[in-house]
Amino acid sequence: MFDKALPNLKEEVISIISEGDTVVCEVIETAKFTAPMELPNGIIEPTNKSYKLPVSSFFRINEQGLITEQRTYWDTASWARQIGIDPKIFAPNNKNISKEDVIQEFTRCMTTDDIDGIIKLFNEDSEWVIMATGETFHGKEKIRELATRSVNARDHTNERGIHPYDVFFNADETRLCWEYIHTAIVTDDWPASKDRPTSGSEFKLAIVLVCEIQNNKIVELREYFDMQTIVEPGVQHYLYS
Numbered sequence: 001m002f003d004k005a006l007p008n009l010k011e012e013v014i015s016i017i018s019e020g021d022t023v024v025c026e027v028i029e030t031a032k033f034t035a036p037m038e039l040p041n042g043i044i045e046p047t048n049k050s051y052k053l054p055v056s057s058f059f060r061i062n063e064q065g066l067i068t069e070q071r072t073y074w075d076t077a078s079w080a081r082q083i084g085i086d087p088k089i090f091a092p093n094n095k096n097i098s099k100e101d102v103i104q105e106f107t108r109c110m111t112t113d114d115i116d117g118i119i120k121l122f123n124e125d126s127e128w129v130i131m132a133t134g135e136t137f138h139g140k141e142k143i144r145e146l147a148t149r150s151v152n153a154r155d156h157t158n159e160r161g162i163h164p165y166d167v168f169f170n171a172d173e174t175r176l177c178w179e180y181i182h183t184a185i186v187t188d189d190w191p192a193s194k195d196r197p198t199s200g201s202e203f204k205l206a207i208v209l210v211c212e213i214q215n216n217k218i219v220e221l222r223e224y225f226d227m228q229t230i231v232e233p234g235v236q237h238y239l240y241s
Contacts, residue, residue, distance in 0.1 A: 005037035005046065011055070023059040028052065029074075033083040044085055051082035099169045099176075102216055106178065111162050115147045123217045132227040133238050149191045154184035160202075169213075176211040176218075192239055203230050 002009060009031035017024045030052050037044040053074055060069035080087035102121075109117035119140055128137045128146055137146045156162075166179035183204045186197045197203065205225050212220040 001038055005033060005035050005044075006031035007035060008032055014054075021061050023061060024056065025059070026054070026056045029055045033085075039089070044089070047084040049082065049084045051079055053079050053082070099173050102176065102213070103167055103169075106176065106211070107164055107167065110178070110180075111164070113151045113156075115144060115151065118147060119144050121218050122221075123214070123219050126217075126219050126221070128221045129223065130239060131222055131224050135238060149189070152189040153187055153191055154182075155187055156184055160184050174213050176209075176213055178209040178211065180207055180209075181205070182207055197230050205229050 009029065011027040011029050014026045014028060015024075016026075030050065032048065032050040034046050034048055036046060055072065055074045057070060057072045059067050062068045077087040080089070105117070106121060108114065109121065122140050122143055124140055125138070126140065126143065128143045129135070137143050160183040162180050162182050164178060164180040166177070168177055169175065170177075181204065183202070186199055186201050186203065188199050190196045190199065206229075207223060207225040210222045210224070211218045
């Protein structure tokens with residue numbers, strides 16, 4: 001996040017102290033906020049303002065000389081004021097997000113084709129796996145490409161669309177199951193290069209999405225459906241490859 005938003009960031013080392021398995025490093029950090037800063041709760045546009053800030057980091061080192069722990073300290077309020085943003089943005093958020101909130105937002109995004117909204121529900125290194133074809137999409141940008149091509153591939157006019165009917169979490173709320181019926185018309189933008197359904201034909205497909213959840217973010221989504229519903233039996237078919 002910081003590398004993107006503060007591309008000219010520099011750290012001048014003031015002191016380094018070590019004792020036992022602990023190393024302490026004190027620096028003066030300077031940078032100019034020149035590119036968008038992508039936070040979990042949204043994007044902050046650059047202000048083109050600079051800052052100068054003292055920073056201290058504590059490192060714990062194992063017997064192989066590798067870092068096993070790092071704790072970094074700086075004055076967030078001073079840093080935010082210098083670059084011209086509201087310090088409250090970085091205040092701890094103690095609001096507990098319920099499973100109902102996750103289900104409601106996931107359902108809203110899926111049923112309204114809100115691609116930006118659905119992407120916000122994923123971790124940066126999440127995966128979306130289409131189990132029927134074995135295609136795997138890793139990272140938010142690849143998932144965005146998948147979602148965009150999927151939306152462009154079908155037409156939801158005349159009450160067609162995505163209609164969930166069985167949605168629930170497991171007992172420890174780490175897995176979301178989202179089962180739905182998808183009815184649509186195939187468009188000319190169907191992504192497969194061969195063995196594709198005929199443009200203008202209608203399909204009705206039962207689909208199950210299983211989402212692995214960590215810290216209220218999707219880290220893996222597995223999509224299950226019967227491929228023979230939309231292509232001839234025995235035909236090997238790739239939707240997005």
